[in-house]
Amino acid sequence: MIELREVKKKYQVGRAELWALKGVSLKINQGEFVAFQGPSGSGKTTLLNIVGLLDVPTGGEYLFDGKNVGAGSHKERARYRAQYLGFIFQTFNLIPELTVYENVEIPLLIMGEKPAVRKKKVERIVEAVGLESHIKHRPGELSGGQMQRVAIARALVKNPPVVIADEPTANLDTKTGREIVELMKRLNKEYGTTFLFATHDENIIGFMERVFNIVDGSIVHVSGDSANS
Numbered sequence: 001m002i003e004l005r006e007v008k009k010k011y012q013v014g015r016a017e018l019w020a021l022k023g024v025s026l027k028i029n030q031g032e033f034v035a036f037q038g039p040s041g042s043g044k045t046t047l048l049n050i051v052g053l054l055d056v057p058t059g060g061e062y063l064f065d066g067k068n069v070g071a072g073s074h075k076e077r078a079r080y081r082a083q084y085l086g087f088i089f090q091t092f093n094l095i096p097e098l099t100v101y102e103n104v105e106i107p108l109l110i111m112g113e114k115p116a117v118r119k120k121k122v123e124r125i126v127e128a129v130g131l132e133s134h135i136k137h138r139p140g141e142l143s144g145g146q147m148q149r150v151a152i153a154r155a156l157v158k159n160p161p162v163v164i165a166d167e168p169t170a171n172l173d174t175k176t177g178r179e180i181v182e183l184m185k186r187l188n189k190e191y192g193t194t195f196l197f198a199t200h201d202e203n204i205i206g207f208m209e210r211v212f213n214i215v216d217g218s219i220v221h222v223s224g225d226s227a228n229s
């Protein structure tokens with residue numbers, strides 16, 4: 001489903017060249033629950049941004065279902081993001097003036113879904129994350145864990161094949177962080193959604209099917225049941 005072939009990423013910092021990724025190759029299958037783990041500055045967020053089509057590689061290929069999407073135009077990458085990818089961030093990125101329902105509805109509005117379809121999809125996913133009793137609440141009336149549940153619902157409401165989660169437990173206490181990852185694991189099984197994490201949280205690594213350890217822009221180790229996939 002997702003394949004990277006010798007993907008490199010270079011940033012120009014003044015006169016210096018900084019290689020954030022140094023020829024990363026990997027394959028991720030539909031329905032996997034995997035993480036990129038590494039210290040700050042290792043390249044894991046850069047890698048996630050490239051997979052999420054938020055950034056483009058300097059070299060190498062990024063294939064999604066066999067299509068080289070990494071080489072697409074800005075418009076083509078935006079279309080792929082809208083259609084195939086969901087995002088969960090550590091800062092939740094909810095709009096404070098909108099209710100839970102309205103925040104979750106945003107991706108469907110962007111896609112131009114009809115009101116009746118939007119209503120059915122939003123109510124279904126809000127129930128799935130356990131927030132049906134809070135559907136009219138605004139973010140300021142929710143706990144951190146509840147806000148992250150809203151973010152998960154927003155990422156999944158359009159039923160994307162891939163969800164990208166960048167440090168999703170960073171702003172949560174340990175107990176709540178585990179509950180959030182358990183929820184994502186359940187949704188991964190129910191919907192067959194592929195989840196890709198960037199994390200340094202050791203408390204959630206045990207939930208992963210595979211872990212790609214990244215150091216200085218290179219994958220140095222892959223662990224898990226399907227490490228050879």
